[in-house]
Amino acid sequence: MWKKLRPLVRGAYRIFGGLRGFIYDFQRYLRFGGWREDLNDKSLRNYKLAMAYHGLEKSLSFKNRKPNSGWSNAERVYRKLKVANNIMNIGFHDRAGKEVLLQFLNLPANKKTKRADEMINDINKFNFKDDFQNHGSISFNSDDYCKGVLKNPENFFLSRYSLREFQQKNVSPKEIERAIKMAMKTPSVCNRQSWHIYHSSKPEIIKKVLKYQNGNRGFGDQIPELFIIGVDLRAFFVGQEHYQHWIDGGLFSMSLIYTLHSLGIASCALNWSQTPDSDKQLRKVINIDKHHTIIMMLAAGYPNTENKVCSSKRKPIEEIFSQIELK
């Protein structure tokens, strides 16, 4: 009897756990998601600006752009920049948006229009400066692309293993910054860059954090560097984007694993598929911003000369690869 019931009870328990997780995520979306239309809030405005000016950037990057395209995005950017200028609480995307909009308005076809004239006049009176980082569109030729070609890509990709026992030596802050800066080149939806990386190399903090993580048994006490990768829920406004933070955060995490690997620093992802209770408890002991959803943790450090790793062989490619075909 119990044998028959067991899978049912287990299934029900799992469904209940899933439901609790969904409800918790939904509550967080309600409390912290970017669905509010409050342009006075610097973070909300900046994410919305990124979406609007990215539309302009795309329009500027097409070789054969339609002469009248982009104006609705230009108006959106302009509206948000006016709010930014009024309250003078300026963020990165405010500055970038200003530069992209000016580039758009100064296109020969646009410059002649009355509306461009009005906007340019107004923007030139704004009290905040561009950040002159070449926002908008830039030329990038095939030689530039080819700088990324690796002589032996297999050497790079196939030499990464999750490492769980590290040399007892810290990675310098400079190397950590370098790895994070390179990982920041990760693509993100509309270039919103919603990620936030928390880091510690203090054993007492790492120990406290890992108490709430269930996959570090046997090696958690020897981790030299610990990262927590979070994503800002305010960056996602449209209802359909409710899973986007996991995607953007996952992509960033993978990039960080590879940038660390490129510097000879090994790592092991640590899942944050935890219960709502664990998530709440962790937030009570460390400074995770309430708007940030924790995507995962990452243990990192230098490999020992001799290491043992799980071989974790991959499936045959035929099992995971198909051509897309019409039904």
Ligand SMILES: Cc1cc2nc3c(=O)[nH]c(=O)nc-3n(C[C@H](O)[C@H](O)[C@H](O)COP(=O)(O)O)c2cc1C
């Ligand atoms: C999101 C994610 C979470 C993971 N969580 C854990 C974990 O909690 N503990 C652990 O020891 N390994 C964890 N891993 C590592 C996987 O076990 C490992 O990547 C997988 O077995 C493949 O091995 P490889 O990374 O050496 O190629 C995680 C990996 C990912 C991508």
